[in-house]
Amino acid sequence: MDLPVMPPVKPMLAKAVHEVPRAPGLTYEPKWDGFRCIAFRDGDEVELGSRNDRPLTRYFPELVELLRDALPSRCVVDGEIVLVTGSGLDFETLQNRLHPAASRVNKLAEETPASFVAFDLLALDDRDLTETPFTERRRLLESVLDDGFARVVLTPLTSDPDVAEDWFTRFEGAGFDGVMAKPGDLPYEQDKRAMWKVKHERTADCVVAGFRWHKDGAGVGSLLLGLYDDDGVLHHVGVASSFTAARRKELVDELAPLRENAVEGHPWRAWAEAQIEAAGQRIPGAQSRWAPQKDLSWEPLRAELVAEVRYEHVQGGRLRHGGRLVRFRPDREPASCTYGQLEEVAPAELTALFGEGARS
Structure with a gap:
């Protein structure tokens, strides 16, 4: 070439x-x-x-x-x-x-x-x-x-x-x-x-059910977020990340109490123990297709903390492009963090903008 x-x-x-x-x-x-x-x-x-x-x-x-x-x-x-x-x-x-x-x-x-x-x-x-x-x-x-x-x-x-x-x-x-x-x-x-x-951009209140360490090993790299479905099952819906170096270290201390006995009774206990995927439920820890060598192991937290997260849109039940932490919400109960709060936008046909050929 x-x-x-x-x-x-x-x-x-x-x-x-x-x-x-x-x-x-x-x-x-x-x-x-x-x-x-x-x-x-x-x-x-x-x-x-x-x-x-x-x-x-x-x-x-x-x-x-x-x-x-x-x-x-x-x-x-x-x-x-x-x-x-x-x-x-x-x-x-x-x-x-x-x-x-x-x-x-x-x-x-x-x-x-x-x-x-x-x-x-x-x-x-x-x-x-x-x-x-x-x-x-x-x-x-x-x-x-x-x-x-x-x-x-x-x-x-x-x-x-x-x-x-x-x-x-x-x-x-x-x-x-x-x-x-x-x-x-x-x-x-x-x-x-x-x-x-x-x-x-929109915001949603999500359960913080775990975290991943930052690649520098000295702080929190991302928070693992969950939402409950109508049957009371907590699904992994994405992460909140992009913290400053100082904030990454602060989060280690803030989340420390929630790490105690976190696996016991955790809604993602099976994956916290084995890091495997169960059919029909979204879980953390799946291999990255863009970076197969990337370490996606995670640390469980007791599912007691709620975070307000800014996101762009939802697709396939997940927050696309990840989210950004706005603030923690001690006034919210984790059980209130459901899919029902996500704003649904009615699909618009691509043909309205790109013609019939876009469908083929």
């Missing part, structure tokens, strides 16, 4: 803001919920790179064939790998595509084929376009991408902030993260937060 922009490429990133920015010269796109992917094509060679430099090519053979037809013969395209269903984007099933066995990869490629959403063009033929303004990169992308294929989509774009606001609210139920905003004259700045993202 010999392209003017060669792998690995670190995608351009975005800074979080709380509302859709409004300024002259801004453009807006929906924020997709999938795997960020830089696609490289040089003739018959197609490589798919992830945000963390992990190759995605072997996991999505169906996209390699598709992009060989849909992309120009020599190019580098920034986009997102997503899994589209009739009710929205399915990130949980997309995660299952990262399987080590080739036979399983090929089987899933047929059963749950992924789609590719293109939103930026970094190189074309012998041209490095990273210093070219975004509006010109977008114009070129529109002219060369063959989006006549059912699972190759050119992301919608608008310069109208009111349309962006509409996307932000109307398509949340379809699994979108929110809205992206970028200046029209923006060059492509690798690994820099040069854009803006507006994401949905």
Whole structure:
């Protein structure tokens, strides 16, 4: 492979803001919920790179064939790998595509084929376009991408902030993260937060039923969160993390009393003892597909502490992208922390925004 922009490429990133920015010269796109992917094509060679430099090519053979037809013969395209269903984007099933066995990869490629959403063009033929303004990169992308294929989509774009606001609210139920905003004259700045993202945020009260140590071994890395279902079963729904170094150490002392006799009578006792998965219930400790070597062992806590947690949205019964601790709630009873408090957003059909081809 010999392209003017060669792998690995670190995608351009975005800074979080709380509302859709409004300024002259801004453009807006929906924020997709999938795997960020830089696609490289040089003739018959197609490589798919992830945000963390992990190759995605072997996991999505169906996209390699598709992009060989849909992309120009020599190019580098920034986009997102997503899994589209009739009710929205399915990130949980997309995660299952990262399987080590080739036979399983090929089987899933047929059963749950992924789609590719293109939103930026970094190189074309012998041209490095990273210093070219975004509006010109977008114009070129529109002219060369063959989006006549059912699972190759050119992301919608608008310069109208009111349309962006509409996307932000109307398509949340379809699994979108929110809205992206970028200046029209923006060059492509690798690994820099040069854009803006507006994401949905809510809070929920969750049971703190365990924690994981931080990789430095000196503090709490994340809190393991649970919610009760209608039958009174406590399910693992995600984690709260992103603590400062000082807060990590404080949490060790704050949680210490809850570590005493924590396994006895713990709703996740079987997993605390064996770190195995029981059918039908969400538990902590499953291996990370992105980092199989990562230690996901955990320490149980007596399920007596309630935490208010900020989250973005729920999918498959879990808090997507993890949560952030707002505060502990000594005034709340753990039994009151149920799925019923989570805000449900009615699914919006992807076809309303992307056409009938998005379903295929």
